[in-house]
Amino acid sequence: MAPDDTIEIPEPENQELLQDLSEKGNTAELVEMFEELPTMDVAEFMEEKPIEEVIEFLHKLDIEDQGRIFSDFSQTIQLKLFHALDRRSFAEVFAHMFSDIRADLYQELSKEEQIELLPYLNKKVREDVLILSAYPPETAGGIMTTDFATIFADMSAAEALEKIRKDAPSKEMIYYIYVVDHSMVMKGLVTLKDLVLHNPKDKVLEMLNEFFVYAEVNEDRESVAQKIEKYDLVAIPVLNSLNQLVGVVSHEEAIDIIRAEQAEDFEKFGGIMTSPNDDEYLQTSSFHHFKKRVVWVVSLAAIGIISGMIISAYQGILESFIILAMYMPMMAATGGNTGSQAATVIIRSLSLGEIHDEDWPRIIFKEVKISLMLSITVAILTYLKIAFLSYHALLPTGFSMGYIAFTISLAIAIQVITSAIIGAGLPLIVRRMGGDPAVVASPAISTVVDITGLLIYFSVASYTFGIS
Amino acid sequence: MAPDDTIEIPEPENQELLQDLSEKGNTAELVEMFEELPTMDVAEFMEEKPIEEVIEFLHKLDIEDQGRIFSDFSQTIQLKLFHALDRRSFAEVFAHMFSDIRADLYQELSKEEQIELLPYLNKKVREDVLILSAYPPETAGGIMTTDFATIFADMSAAEALEKIRKDAPSKEMIYYIYVVDHSMVMKGLVTLKDLVLHNPKDKVLEMLNEFFVYAEVNEDRESVAQKIEKYDLVAIPVLNSLNQLVGVVSHEEAIDIIRAEQAEDFEKFGGIMTSPNDDEYLQTSSFHHFKKRVVWVVSLAAIGIISGMIISAYQGILESFIILAMYMPMMAATGGNTGSQAATVIIRSLSLGEIHDEDWPRIIFKEVKISLMLSITVAILTYLKIAFLSYHALLPTGFSMGYIAFTISLAIAIQVITSAIIGAGLPLIVRRMGGDPAVVASPAISTVVDITGLLIYFSVASYTFGIS
Numbered sequence: 014m015a016p017d018d019t020i021e022i023p024e025p026e027n028q029e030l031l032q033d034l035s036e037k038g039n040t041a042e043l044v045e046m047f048e049e050l051p052t053m054d055v056a057e058f059m060e061e062k063p064i065e066e067v068i069e070f071l072h073k074l075d076i077e078d079q080g081r082i083f084s085d086f087s088q089t090i091q092l093k094l095f096h097a098l099d100r101r102s103f104a105e106v107f108a109h110m111f112s113d114i115r116a117d118l119y120q121e122l123s124k125e126e127q128i129e130l131l132p133y134l135n136k137k138v139r140e141d142v143l144i145l146s147a148y149p150p151e152t153a154g155g156i157m158t159t160d161f162a163t164i165f166a167d168m169s170a171a172e173a174l175e176k177i178r179k180d181a182p183s184k185e186m187i188y189y190i191y192v193v194d195h196s197m198v199m200k201g202l203v204t205l206k207d208l209v210l211h212n213p214k215d216k217v218l219e220m221l222n223e224f225f226v227y228a229e230v231n232e233d234r235e236s237v238a239q240k241i242e243k244y245d246l247v248a249i250p251v252l253n254s255l256n257q258l259v260g261v262v263s264h265e266e267a268i269d270i271i272r273a274e275q276a277e278d279f280e281k282f283g284g285i286m287t288s289p290n291d292d293e294y295l296q297t298s299s300f301h302h303f304k305k306r307v308v309w310v311v312s313l314a315a316i317g318i319i320s321g322m323i324i325s326a327y328q329g330i331l332e333s334f335i336i337l338a339m340y341m342p343m344m345a346a347t348g349g350n351t352g353s354q355a356a357t358v359i360i361r362s363l364s365l366g367e368i369h370d371e372d373w374p375r376i377i378f379k380e381v382k383i384s385l386m387l388s389i390t391v392a393i394l395t396y397l398k399i400a401f402l403s404y405h406a407l408l409p410t411g412f413s414m415g416y417i418a419f420t421i422s423l424a425i426a427i428q429v430i431t432s433a434i435i436g437a438g439l440p441l442i443v444r445r446m447g448g449d450p451a452v453v454a455s456p457a458i459s460t461v462v463d464i465t466g467l468l469i470y471f472s473v474a475s476y477t478f479g480i481s
Numbered sequence: 482m483a484p485d486d487t488i489e490i491p492e493p494e495n496q497e498l499l500q501d502l503s504e505k506g507n508t509a510e511l512v513e514m515f516e517e518l519p520t521m522d523v524a525e526f527m528e529e530k531p532i533e534e535v536i537e538f539l540h541k542l543d544i545e546d547q548g549r550i551f552s553d554f555s556q557t558i559q560l561k562l563f564h565a566l567d568r569r570s571f572a573e574v575f576a577h578m579f580s581d582i583r584a585d586l587y588q589e590l591s592k593e594e595q596i597e598l599l600p601y602l603n604k605k606v607r608e609d610v611l612i613l614s615a616y617p618p619e620t621a622g623g624i625m626t627t628d629f630a631t632i633f634a635d636m637s638a639a640e641a642l643e644k645i646r647k648d649a650p651s652k653e654m655i656y657y658i659y660v661v662d663h664s665m666v667m668k669g670l671v672t673l674k675d676l677v678l679h680n681p682k683d684k685v686l687e688m689l690n691e692f693f694v695y696a697e698v699n700e701d702r703e704s705v706a707q708k709i710e711k712y713d714l715v716a717i718p719v720l721n722s723l724n725q726l727v728g729v730v731s732h733e734e735a736i737d738i739i740r741a742e743q744a745e746d747f748e749k750f751g752g753i754m755t756s757p758n759d760d761e762y763l764q765t766s767s768f769h770h771f772k773k774r775v776v777w778v779v780s781l782a783a784i785g786i787i788s789g790m791i792i793s794a795y796q797g798i799l800e801s802f803i804i805l806a807m808y809m810p811m812m813a814a815t816g817g818n819t820g821s822q823a824a825t826v827i828i829r830s831l832s833l834g835e836i837h838d839e840d841w842p843r844i845i846f847k848e849v850k851i852s853l854m855l856s857i858t859v860a861i862l863t864y865l866k867i868a869f870l871s872y873h874a875l876l877p878t879g880f881s882m883g884y885i886a887f888t889i890s891l892a893i894a895i896q897v898i899t900s901a902i903i904g905a906g907l908p909l910i911v912r913r914m915g916g917d918p919a920v921v922a923s924p925a926i927s928t929v930v931d932i933t934g935l936l937i938y939f940s941v942a943s944y945t946f947g948i949s
Binding site: 027046049050051052053174177178187188205206208209210222223224225226241242243244245247263264265267268271272275276278279280282283284285293294295299300302303306307309310311313314315316317318320321322324325328331332335338339340341342343344345346347349350351353354356357358359360361362364365367368372375376379382383386387390391394395398425429455456459460463467 | 495514517518519520521642645646655656673674676677678690691692693694709710711712713715731732733735736739740743744746747748750751752753761762763767768770771774775777778779781782783784785786788789790792793796799800803806807808809810811812813814815817818819821822824825826827828829830832833835836840843844847850851854855858859862863866893897923924927928931935
């Protein structure tokens, strides 16, 4: 038997397969594939179709499959379907969605739409949606789902499996089974594997994991994601202040949060103000983008004027040694670059937990060593460039090109080391004061080392040339 | 019953609990806690102790628990234990580690140490380690584990559960059960839930998911992580070219990869060269850090000289209007800032999949709108600043301060728009050419817009002043 004809081909091929069946009008097989293929592939296929066709497709499926596929649609399509369907049909699909995605969708509806929808929902769904919508989106409560399975500690493994069989709707993730008392106070958890591998007569109490990791309902979602990551969890239970089990956050949410958190650091470092409710790039209005950028642009422009004042103060020396003006932008570029590099490495290492703010003496010492090597490299190249290639420049009597080259190279060497210390130091200081080190934006570092760079440059020049 | 006394307290408290038992010398209870508490907490507690004490602790536990806890140690501690234990004792723990972590550790040993260890391993472990170590670390093969459970399609649910009960060692994650033929060719998968919820007499074939998502053994690990994320998988099977099941990559790996990938983008954007084998900040030698930074520093310093040449070319106009020199650093800072901001937003949105390179006309149009608002804001502030606060500056006859202010503001407005287009355009161009947009480093953008900024500044000034 040749292996290549024995396996079904997943992924991009799945889109083609669906497209193919759809073009041939082979509806029976198409519907069968909707049931069999990974949900995300089916959802992506449907999203490309006109909304009427999507409705037609959905109606051919049983309600559980509808809820599953609907949950994987983008929110834009979900909202379109809300508007295209009558309230009663929508309410039916809505009842079979994943509870966390359902609550997110509900919050996107207008107040009037919410009020229109509620009477069509049964009591259980209505309560679930309203409770989940009440938690702030940046907390465990705001991202949790209520699709989980519970059992009691005094059940036998067989009884527990029987309860799960009866309770568990198809959408539920039952890797962990939560053990609660009759007031939903959580006593521990067992894995489905524990239940299956134990003797059916064994009591749940005997296999109970009492020392489980949990999240509090008001806990910051970043902390929830970190627990999932640290303890390699598939899902984490969420408890309220009475230790009642109110929800579960799954590993997919952790991935989303970690992505969002790192993207936020990246934006902050690039000089963009972020907020947890930011939309996608093209969906965000230009004015909103403007607001996220303008504060940094204006502040740094204002600070940039200080550099101008320094230049104007050293006008005299600049007029005598116009060659100094030629190397000013290089000073600024080199300083900005080494400062940004140092800040990047420190922010990244802090966020990955590789270094901690109490390590600062070792970090600064290391940055001094690294920047010393960089400064020697850059200084030598600068010296060679000036001493041997700038032979045509006019100089005041008594100054050799070698002397000028030495002066400029020395200034650049000092600038490189200073910039690395500033670039590494600022994020460490912000962290120590309890802030997010990524707020030390790269453009801000460039602007600061522009100023220190000019001061170093002109001080060194005044000193070695003996004038000011 | 008061809820607060009914629940065991996890996490930082776990460390205290262990510390407390250890100080009291209550070994029996300590060992019990080692068995019950989350593995990571136990590992973290032990890591703080002297290596002899760790060995003593481990010896009190059964070999399965030893392997589990050992796997959660940092690699530094794992290597210390390798050197502290005799080969035979080490081999025993080694055999009970998670297979992916075990292979990583094996690769950290020197060739001699590997050869010393191999004779103590049984055939199965030896083969497993050697095979897993053979895959490149950036591929699915390099990150997969061989701890997975398999069944055959013609088994009944009851027979399948029986096989799992017999085969599955405690460390195995059996959320998905893989269905293979007798040559290990993968036919599909079932979840443990499927097996449990079906009638025990139902055949595995009836519940088989044939259209499963899989990774190829040579597939890039980023692509593997993306599949896990997209399809919300707990684990993904890894197949070789014969469609044989050779391993499994779990969701924890996906989180690690996504973190590493984003950290890499962050570093690239900050002007750091990255490689997949980079160590932690403090573990990396200063010289290695230097090598990761020097290319950008030297290249940008060289490019910075172009700016110097432009200044020297416009020496004449600068000498007549020394006020122009005062606003040069502000031009550079503002351009660098708007350019970096635009690049940051575009790189982030590309990496989150919010925009695609074929959207470029809409993106550039949007950036023009945003930068138009920014440029008007900055230009107005600059005009007011110059026209009303620079009254003391000397001007050549025939030029009013208002006229100068208008000129500088106009130049800055053009600079802001140009910089935004450059900052947004460069990552899009790199992406279109198949590269990683994050290589367009923020310091590089600053250096480029320094040059365009000076050209704009002096062109506008020459034109409005009618001189050059």
